[in-house]
Amino acid sequence: MVSKVKKSEYKVIGTRPIRHDGYDKVTGRAQYGADIKLPGMIYGAVLRSPHAHAKIKNIDTSKAENMNGVFAVMTAKDLPRLTDKQRGNSEESGSEKHLSENVMALDKVLYKGHVVAAVSANDVNTAREAIKKIIVDYEVLKPVINVDQAMDKDAPILHEDFIGDHLGKKVKNTNIATYNRYKIGNVDDAFKKCDLVVEKEVELQTVHQGYIEPHSGTAIWDEDDRVKVWTSTQGSFTNRDSVSKVLSLDVSRVKVTPMEIGGGFGGKIPVYLEPIAAVLSKKSRRPVQLVMSRTDVFDASGPAPGGKVIVKIGVDKNGKMLAGYADIRLEAGGYPEAFIEAAAKCVFSCYNIPSMDIEAYDVLVNKPSSAPYRAPGSPQVAFATETVVDEICKKLDMDLIDFRLLNVAEKGTRTALGPKYRKIGLKEVLEAAKKSDHWNSKLEKKSGNGKVRGRGIASGYWFNIGEKSAVNLSLNMDGTVILTEGSTDIGGSRASIAMQAAEVLGINAESVRPSVVDTDSIGHTDVTGGSRTTYATGYAAYKAAHMLIDEITSKAAKIWDISEDDIKYKDGIISSRTDSELNMTLREFADQNPFGPVVSSASVDLEEAAGGFGTHIVDLEIDPETGKTDVIRYTVLQDVGKAIHPSYVEGQLQGGATQGIGWALNEEYFMSDDGKMLNSSYLDYRMPIALDLPMIETVLIEVPSEDHPFGVRGVGETPICPPVPAISNAVNDAIGTRILSTPIKASKILNTLKSM
Amino acid sequence: MHPFNYYDPRTVEEAVEVLKKFGDRAKCLAGGTDVLVQTRGERYELDAIVDVKKIPELTSVDWTNDHLIIGAATPCYVLYEDPKVCEAFPGIIDSASLIGGIQIQSRASLGGNLCNASPSADGICSLIVHEAECVIAGPNGIREIPVEEMCVGPGKNAMDEGEFLVSIKLPLKNSFFSSSYERFIPRNEMDIAVAAVASSVSLENGKISSCRIALAAVGPTPIFAEEASKMLIGKEPTEENIKNASNKAKEIASPISDMRGTVEHRKDLIEVLTRRTLSKAVERVSV
């Protein structure tokens, strides 16, 4: 691995300490969602719809209720009826009614696996046996399972009562939840001036985040009507908000304790089981735990939208981009929100295009309601754009990197949704790619064993959100610092946040002890998502650390009876600027401070963190007899702003790239015509295994963000954007033709080769 | 899941007794890698699960003068960690070392693979090309059937109620014989065959004196491609002869399209894999 991190002016930032929560995680002590066991706890199970689209005519729960060992049975009638009021959390939106009905269907099921009833019982198996005794009378309807079917004028309508927003117009009886258009300049005129226009359409199948830990929910509804929830979530406050909405309780009546989280990638933002556990608890007078099976996770938790994207780009004879057009149609699933605005924001994000026209459709289909998946919307559009860019380079016989540099987006470039970029680092990334060992290595097009090889390159972008975070600090008597925060830690963020506080305080990373606490114990903190955690919660830690120094300064001044202005704090040493006799370590200060606890508390509400850009280079080997593709070399280059803990930054780049490789080559929701996912197991969903990959080389480019004191800009999501087009471009390089639908699986490659 | 009781008989007779008592409400447990998944997935309901691993014959590997007898519940690793078995039965070892991952190979057995009768089973084709025989115990005593008669449909085997597989008998071959198994999977491990082929050949005086080709995941059961096999007998193992047999195997394959592969892809793969396994078997004889 090449880590071109400049020698740092920092003491803690940029080093690689052992993460604070690591010891619990390598010894099996760390408690994840399903690991919490409460006294007297019983277990729940849910009944799921076998149909993708059906009306619920009647539910008979009597047989289940009478079963030995069953405590309670619930249906959607046990949930309050909510309105169309919109919610507006980060990466979690839509109406309250839809939120509730996605948890449990009321009168209509909209995807296979949609929950229709639930049971609590003294053990898991009894609960599962009991749900089999619930009889549901369905009127089965024809499902729509892709954007073409859903947008057809005769399509069955998912929501008869739903009003779509089409360019601001209210439209009834439509599966298009939203149709938006974003325009910059006069695109028609601009296309007329172009010497070359290339248009491509790509199609993507639905894919899943694939986190190894299934969803769970554990809850107690107590006699004071307070609900305590233990769950694996990306955002305990968002979770609290959703649970309280579904149960129509004030947020203060719900307390969410986040457990360790076994992966999320966006998929652990929505609630599924928590409100059900709460209602079952109320009815059973016991704590209740529910856990999804792997099949449930595939069938009924939010995947990433499939769909179709058309991109058209026009250039002049020198290769300068003049105009861009995109048509983006993404599957929202059973309820609205397929991140089309994010997709529109990302589609031309890597380039400086003066005139743009983007049409985007949020399309309802009979699949599970989609959830964010690492840069939601961006990988789908990157596939189209980077294919077109590759094709233009071929047509103009231009170097793939030089062409990108000629059109590169940089500070001041206007983006599709209007604002201009602040300081960004795509140019630096592309220049590093051009100099990289991988790009300059020769790839033999034919291997000795009859296989053919190809190289591909593609760029990608994510805008890295900001939002709200809070951090509390407290100085221990031994000079160490307790840090409490609300960002659930999916990949080392306790460490990256603590390191920022440690840097300010001039103490080592190990001397700051971070804890992720429950919603009663910290200020509102938005989800661990949008690549915001190290940026925003880290910023709050930075602020809190400065405030803690102010506290220390003020109390030290009192101890020495000198002016606060005379106090200097540096590297954990408190001293007088004027009297060299007066100095003490933080530990000495903490031990003798008689002026009460030294604490601080800070919060932030940040704007977006001036986007992250990455470029990936991939070498493939294809067996032309079977169509089998193997990735033989892979390099990720990304502007990471500032790598706080480089190992975990590299890990984000490697993990994102690997998910993208899976998306490109094998992963898909393989649907039956009646709307059932047929491959809802790890066996048949085929995520990459250790043997499928080479080492993933990473090159960290550090162009500090202007919006963060250490230059952090968020890194987690960008790396999933380039792999699909990079691999598709490499396949084209190897076999001389493009396969523009994911997954680019062996049968498609072989078919393509045979038809040539 | 419907709750079931656990039985662990110590003799073949005891096992037959329990199986007879519960009829189709009982199944044998060897490695559990299929039966536990299926009963949990509610493919069937069981009242009894019969753990056969405590019956000595079920987990032993014995050499006789003319056979290797593998207990039906012998885990895969026992075979591929035994140099003598590796030397004598390369195709079987190809199979045993790629069923699932290491964890699965600690438990899964060729006998279980055979009883499960999956069309895409990795173990069965190799057994077919090695002319294995199944030793079946039941209420009427012991009977033997050729392995290619064991699978009668997807998930269905030829055993009657109360019967179970005790062991697999592999005839010993001379040094002019070898075999090979190869499957196509989209990943590099931990996958189910989209299509797979096992081939065995005997080479005498430069000519093929015996040949067996078996195909997986291209029909309701693993297929003994007899016609394709016969084409090579008496012929030299030339590229052209092998190609012709492979094309015949492709003709014999009658797959369906499903989430794991298409008809066309599977047929194409059969041709490629037949060619590759025949060449490999020939090469292994020559080495």
Place this chain on the structure above:
Amino acid sequence: MSDNNVRKVAINTTINGQEMDILVDPYVSLLETLREVVGMTGTKEGCNDGNCGACTINIDGRIVDSCLVLGVEAEGKNIETVEGMATPDGLHPLQQAFLEEAALQCGICTPGFLVSAKALLDNEPKPSEERIRHWLAGNLCRCTGYDKIVKAVKKASD
């Protein structure tokens, strides 16, 4: 709760060196037995059908997916889980290497990887990268892309 008179079974087993008598339903997995009966939740459930390796444990020297073993099959066996890897002297070299190499992100697959990798190094002290990747093929990780896991196993073997 049974229609067919299913009774719990008493078994004697040794888990991480500690011999114990436990009572299990004959139809529950060893994974569920460890987590719900013994109270050891270090072994994780990812799929419950043998395709992710999160529940990997070691029985008598061989790694298995504990979701595909019945609890009753633990009778007389010697079982090792992630909880048994560290000793009073400290972490196992693999645990230390996983921490130093940042070989875990969310950490849910980590117990399974550690138990698998330990079995590899117990038998083959110096495995190649290819061999490590082959051995760990039964363990899914969705966060790391395996790169740092492979490096950590290498490091622990040095």
